[in-house]
Amino acid sequence: MTSPRRGAGPHYAMLTNPYSGHNKARDIAERAGRRLRASGASITELIGDDADDALRLARKAVAERPDALVATGGDGLIGIALQSVAGSGVPLGIVPAGTGNDHAREYGIPIGDPEAAADVVTAGAVMDVDLGRVRTADGAEHWFGTVLAAGFDSLVSDRTNRMTWPHGRMRYNLAILAEFLNLRPLPFRLVLDGPAAESGAGAVGGPGTVIEEDVVLAAVGNTRSYGGGMLICPDADPTDGLLDLTVIRYIPRRTLVRLFPTVFRGTHVHRSEVTTSRARRIDISSPGINVYADGDRLGRLPAVITAEPRALRLLVPAERAAPAQDSGES
Template structure:
């Protein structure tokens, strides 16, 4: 789907999606059946075209990457970086081991976050920017995000103990983590993230090192869905 977004962004050509990934968060956002390829194919054959915002990511070298769900940076992207360097074990256990390794060395990550109307400096554990609501197979990291409001939602998890982070993650599946004192949320049309040594991931794929600038682009994507959502 990430490759498809790069080709379809700002064009009249709609995307038809048959979910076959690990997380399938794009499919959830648009009500496309998961685990049933025939039902998803029926959406492509008989569905309607819905317009959606996209997040436009501009890297320091000027290159552009389009994202439909979450741009992740911080602890979660460090885990992905470590897992991608590991040749053993295979499957989800690789990410579990990578998470344990990153927990053992967890430290504050100094961030500068530039929004439309304010600048935030914070020692964070992770910063997620959402055009959609979830990543990682339904983790509602930015539960209030809308793909049709022309804005990005930010979730900033402040640095704390390892135990606090472990306790926070189960709440992400319900989106209730945003009520915790350690979590701050923001909304902005444009976001610039600066943090030395941190790599950004978008829709589960590696994008590149911070700093990056992210901008909500209204109605940048056409996608086939069951009904207008």
């Protein structure tokens, strides 16, 4: 950790995972750091030895009240940053350097241009957004910003993590194929607490709604996408105080093959095999299933997931920030 002397300008704590984006994040961080310093800012550089160490460094930095915590890496690193800044009032800046970059995509933060992402940080436009919070079977609690996955997609992640070969995206693709060939009904029970879902094909919901059926997957979205742009919860709004739930009922392999491409367009929600709803709290249980969010494993079901309104102050492009409130003065 490097802690330069603070000057008159803003001070940022910059959390970096140098291995993100196939080891490209270090170069991206250096480019973004040069831009931030050129604007007159000072920087504390944070690089942990592992995820736990990165979290320790981030929490220590946030406790010192920087002008922002800047996460340079993929969605997994942003997930670590969220555990530090959620509810603190310290803004989070993002310099995308991962393979999925679903946080950046949701909020219009430039991808592939570290200087432009750094300019978003220095401009200082803040958007107050919701986060999801999950308590897993072991009692641990985690914040998440994008989508929580349980079912087929989390089984794919489990298998990917067990594999040692090949590397990169191909390992994930092979895990998808293996789980597809092993496709089986997953018995789920979901209890929803919140307003009724909007009307539409496949919509269910309302206070106390219980869903008990065999499914392929259940996804809980604070934002719309995961997996690098898969619009699994295409109508999710991270400012409405609610979570969006997408459930794909158990279907044969040949039907799943036809449904899968529609997830990239978000049109899967119009199919009869898919149900959607919104809730403030969702209780999920299914034997032997792990849950993942923001690219990382959080724990095992059962889990309680809640929407936490305005839990994060996020630095975004000016056009995405909340407009100034009218003071009422003439």
